[in-house]
Amino acid sequence: MSKWDRLTMDAFSPPHPPDEGYSEDPLNPTMQHGLSAALANLRSPSDLPAWISANAAHLPLALKKRLAMVILSELPTSAVSDIVWALSPRLYRDFIRYLPPEICLKILACLDPVSLVNVIRTCRTWCDLALDSALWERLYHMEGWKAVRTEIESCEAIVNVGLNDSIGYLHRIQSSEGHTSKIRALVSDDDDDVDVSMPGLGRLGSRGVSSGPSMFGPSPSALSNQPALTSSGEMDLDRSSSQTGTSGSLSSSSESREKGRYKYTTPESSLPPILPPQDPKALRRSTLWMWDASQSRYRINWKYLYNMRRRLESNWELAKYVTFQFPHPNHPEEGHRECVYSLQFDANHLVSGSRDKTMRIWNIHTRRLARPPLLGHRGSVLCLQFDADPQEDLLISGSSDSNVIIWRFSTGEILHRIVRAHHESVLNVRFDKRILVTSSKDRIVRIFNRRPLHPDDSSGNNDMIYPVGRIVRSYGYEPQLSRQLPVKPPYTMIGRLDGHSAAVNAIQVRGDAVVSVSGDRHIKVWNWADQVCTLTIPAHDKGIACVEFDGRRIVSGSSDNEVCIFDAATGLKVATLRGHNHLVRTVQAGFCDLPYSQAEDEAEARRVDAEYFKAVEEGLVDPNDRNRRANAGSSRPADVQAYGAKLPPGGGGGRTYGRIVSGSYDQTIIIWRRDKEGVWKPAHHLRQEEAAARAQQREASLPAPDNPIAALAQVAPQPSVGPSAQQPGPSAGGPSSAAPVPGAQNAQPLSPSVSRALIDQVVPAGAAALQQALANYPDIVNHHSYLQVTIEREPSAIVRAQLRQVVSDALLSIQNAQTAGQRSEGTAVLSNQATAGSAGAAEPLETPPAATPQPPPAEAAVAIPSAAAQAPAQGQPNASAPPPHHGGGGHAHPGVAQGHIPAPENTPARVFKLQFDARKIICCCQSPIISGWDFCNGDPELEEASRFFATVD
Structure with a gap:
């Protein structure tokens, strides 16, 4: 087959050779009868036009061209233009x-x-x-x-x-x-x-x-x-x-x-x-x-x-995702023991800080601990930030013990400790390459240098903090005395921002600007180099808990249940998002700015203002009407609530892919997206406890030999959970309080995955089945967090109360058994002392005291004074009250009843912190479990390519 045949048979090739942009064939081909026969029909010059029209196809090509040029030369320019326009389809060029x-x-x-x-x-x-x-x-x-x-x-x-x-x-x-x-x-x-x-x-x-x-x-x-x-x-x-x-x-x-x-x-x-x-x-x-x-x-x-x-x-x-959790469902012993207040992740690592006074660094791919927990704080770890870049290799954390600790991220080594960085709990820390900024319950924002600072550097030098002019050194008789002064070492306080009248709950740093939000309901923008406040925004009706700042917009969440967007240049509110019914504790925003967004946003803002003023002049809008509903991004004049901003309503940016994700004490996470008119609307609602349960069920449903159900059958016979398992002990009002003491002699220890699989089976079967399982397999009590989540999924309140009573009875039995054992050990010790004393070798032996529950550490979470005045939502405690102290899934301390199940109205699902990137959302809450949603949805092609995708910001 020739090369030309192969090309013409290719599916990508056109059915015939391309015509180079024009065709040699006439528009209306006619039959060729011969020029001599056509000339015989010409009788007089008056018949020439009709003859040419009828017999033009018979003329030779050279004669046609000559005749056309003669005719065109006699036509006016306008007529020639019309002819060219009519012939343009034939003159198309590739x-x-x-x-x-x-x-x-x-x-x-x-x-x-x-x-x-x-x-x-x-x-x-x-x-x-x-x-x-x-x-x-x-x-x-x-x-x-x-x-x-x-x-x-x-x-x-x-x-x-x-x-x-x-x-x-x-x-x-x-x-x-x-x-x-x-x-x-x-x-x-x-x-x-x-x-x-x-x-x-x-x-x-x-x-x-x-x-x-x-x-x-x-x-x-x-x-x-x-x-x-x-x-x-x-x-x-x-x-x-x-x-x-x-x-x-x-x-x-x-x-x-x-x-x-x-x-x-x-x-x-x-x-x-x-x-x-x-x-x-x-x-x-x-x-x-x-x-x-x-x-x-x-x-x-x-x-x-x-x-x-x-x-x-x-x-x-379309909300297509798969859920996952930290710790890995097969390794719950690696998780925190108490609630997680703060987290941050990048492509490879996740760092979490907890009320158990530790930080954990996770491998985000395996969801396993990358190294042992970091110990150093004496209080709850409330905030953290890290940079895993080898040039930085830094992790900074703040705690309720008022200290800030600087760690080497790669090794977990403590590099520096700022003791008593504030007078009260440190609520937020943020750093860049020049400074570290901290905020606290003491209402103060402090600034620390990250590099050595010379006294004659008003804010630093070119390689340190802030480039400034330098004085040329004098080589005469005038020594430069400032060079003889000591250099300020790293992490020395170089600035203090005073102005808030309540706890400063969150801060953001971008360039020379620091944005802080407080329980006093105000947002402040500071120039940290000059230590002056450049803008104060009376933002919310109640205390503000979180803030996001991208240089053009400020996004905040508050106790008034709202997420608000402000123009950073003017302080005007450009959108109010209402969808939560409790305090908005955490928020992250990505407006997906296009390369030309700033110029177009300013033009759009001017256009909206012009339409608003026109509507006011025509009497269609009353500018003094304060009862207008909150504007979530609509540009209609009747919805506009502020004019003169550099941003249009909604905040501007790209409408197609922008998103805001907020988490609240109402136990939900909302993904906000814009509709065709640019209005922010709740697109999806996520719940942390549902994500954790799905992740655990997904792991438990793996085929053998990874299936824990199959492994359970190899350990011991499964307890009967059918109708025949309903023992006649419990009454209609609840299970019998005389629960069997767990810890049978023939019970064998179960792996974490098998324990969770057993919980999934026995909890839906009722109180009697759970009671029997606790008697046969006491190890499942250690997984009280998962047990708690499983119980709260039961639709009947009566069944939930019965299940909680069974667990409480089992925990009480364990505690009584341990106390009895300790008493017998003490009796034996006293007997041994008496025997040793009679032998003349009396050596004082200390009797171990009975274990008692330890009081929870002093709570130092977000302090919002105005939230105390807020009436709690139905089924929810007050927003300003500290979250309940509860144990995490792990090893129970001897003698301590760590498996207490809170009341159903206080389920551990208040969202404390969330973060999203291009492919996933991860959040932490009152539970020790950290949950996530992966929008690659198990697609291997997406997972391969997603590592190159940066976050929408």
């Missing part, structure tokens, strides 16, 4: 073939992604340019997304390891497997199929993608003032492009003319070399990577990355 690639890419850059996919389907030459790497990278950033550049660069380096070994391997096997053409294409530049250089673009790879120089430059994220791109509908961009094939040879009649300008690789010649599968250096095939022929190496495939990000955002929109 700009891709005749314009430089830079201009072609500039044209294609004006298209939205869906239209660009249609361009890919057009023809091979259009496909080659439409798959340009820099073009899709620009489209990725124009959606408001960001990428983790360091991760891309490091993964590209790893993927290309052993590439030379691969080429050498192909050299060795070419004689036996016939890869000569591929090797020649890879190692020789003499072949025409490999020379794919294009002016200003480097070389096109197998997918038409190049990583070489591009008209868009190395950093598409820095583009500004570009036209907005809109995407209509969801489309699998990879699937649509895969149907079109890859770049190949030109199929037009002008191939020989264009060969000097464009040279394309065939799919075979552009494939990278692959090691045999058994080789440890073998590279798994993945569409995440594309072959860059210009540099003979793999590069990231930005078109595939764009498609994966769209798929991930679709999962966010």
Whole structure:
């Protein structure tokens, strides 16, 4: 088969050779009767126009052209213009073939992604340019997304390891497997199929993608003032492009003319070399990577990355996720013993701080402890921040003991301890490369330097804190006395911000600005270098618990159950989000700003103000009406509550992918999204205890031998949970108080997973089944947190009360048994003392005291004075009251009843802290269990690509 036949049979090629933008065929072809016969019909000059119309097709081409030029020369310009306009469809030219690639890419850059996919389907030459790497990278950033550049660069380096070994391997096997053409294409530049250089673009790879120089430059994220791109509908961009094939040879009649300008690789010649599968250096095939022929190496495939990000955002929109928890369900002994107040995570680690006075560093992939718990605080760990970058390698924590501790993140070593950093509990810590900022219940914000500071540096030097002018050293008789003063060591207090009248619950640092929120209902913006307050915002009706600051917006959550958005430049409120029915304790926002968002947001704000003033002048809006409902982002004049802001209602930014996630004492997490009008609405509600239960059930449902149910059958016979198991002991009002004492002699210890699986089985069966299980398997009492969550899922309040009574009776029996054992040990010790005294070798022996429950540590969580005046919601305690002290899932201390199950109206689900990134949300609450939602939803392709996705901010 000839090369031309192969090209014409290719599904990607057009059904016939392209016409180079115009056709040689006439618009209305007529039958050729012969010129001589047509001339015989011409009798007089007056018949000439009609004769020409009827017999123009019979004239020779040269005569037609001459006659047309004569006629056109006699026409006015307007008539010629009409003729050109009518002929324009026939004069269409393929700009891709005749314009430089830079201009072609500039044209294609004006298209939205869906239209660009249609361009890919057009023809091979259009496909080659439409798959340009820099073009899709620009489209990725124009959606408001960001990428983790360091991760891309490091993964590209790893993927290309052993590439030379691969080429050498192909050299060795070419004689036996016939890869000569591929090797020649890879190692020789003499072949025409490999020379794919294009002016200003480097070389096109197998997918038409190049990583070489591009008209868009190395950093598409820095583009500004570009036209907005809109995407209509969801489309699998990879699937649509895969149907079109890859770049190949030109199929037009002008191939020989264009060969000097464009040279394309065939799919075979552009494939990278692959090691045999058994080789440890073998590279798994993945569409995440594309072959860059210009540099003979793999590069990231930005078109595939764009498609994966769209798929991930679709999962966010449709609430498709899988749940997980810390600790891993199979290793509950690694978890905290009490509630978790604070957390932070990155791509590889999660750090949590708890009321049990410890911090734990988790491997976020395995959900196991990365190292033993960090011990150093004498009170609850209320706040923390870490930076795992080797250049920083820092973890800073604040506690209710009023101390701040600086740790080396990689080892857990204490580097520095700021003793009595505040007079009361430290509620928040934030740091950047220059300073550490802390806030406290003592109503003060303090600033500490992170680098040594010389006295003549008013705020630091170029490499330390803040660049300032320097005095030139005098070499005469005037010594520079400031140089003789001592240098301030790191973590010395260099500033103090006073102004709040209540506890400062949260702070944010960005550049020279510090934003603080307090129980006094105000938000303050400070210039920390000058130690002055630049803006005070009376933000809420009650105390403020949390804040988020991105430089343009301030987002806060309060005891008035609202999430509010403020313009940071003017302090005006641009949105109020109402969806919680209790204190909003934590919030994180991502507005998905586009490269041109700031200019468009200011223009949109002016437009909304103009419409509002026009409506006021026409009497459609009463500006003095204070009863208007809260505006969640609507731009209608009747909903506008403030004018003059730099941001439009709702906060601006990209409407498609922006999100706000808030957590509350009402035990819910809300994901807020904007509708088509830009109004923030609750898109999804999440509950921490449900996520933990699903994660544990999912782990328990694994097939054998990992299935704990099967393992339970190997340990001992399962207790009967059917109707026959209902013993006649309990009455209708509740189970019998005479619970059997757990700890039978034939009971065997159970693994944590088996214990939780047993709890899942016996709790739904009723109080009698749980009573029997506690008698046969006393180890399950140690998993009281999971037992508590399982009991609270029961729909009947009576059944829940019966189950709680059974657990309380079992715990009381354990405590009584331990106390009796300690008394017998004490009696034996006294007997031994008496015997030893009579023998003349009396040595004082101390009798161990009876174990008593330990009082909970002093609570130092968010202090919001105004919350005390708030009437608690139905079924909820007061927001300002400290969360109840309860034990975590782990080892029970002898003699301490740590398995107390709180009342159902005080379930441990108040959300304390949450954080989200591109793929997941993780939150902590009153329970020792940390829960998460992964929106990759178990998709291996998304999980592979998600490491390159940065958080929407």
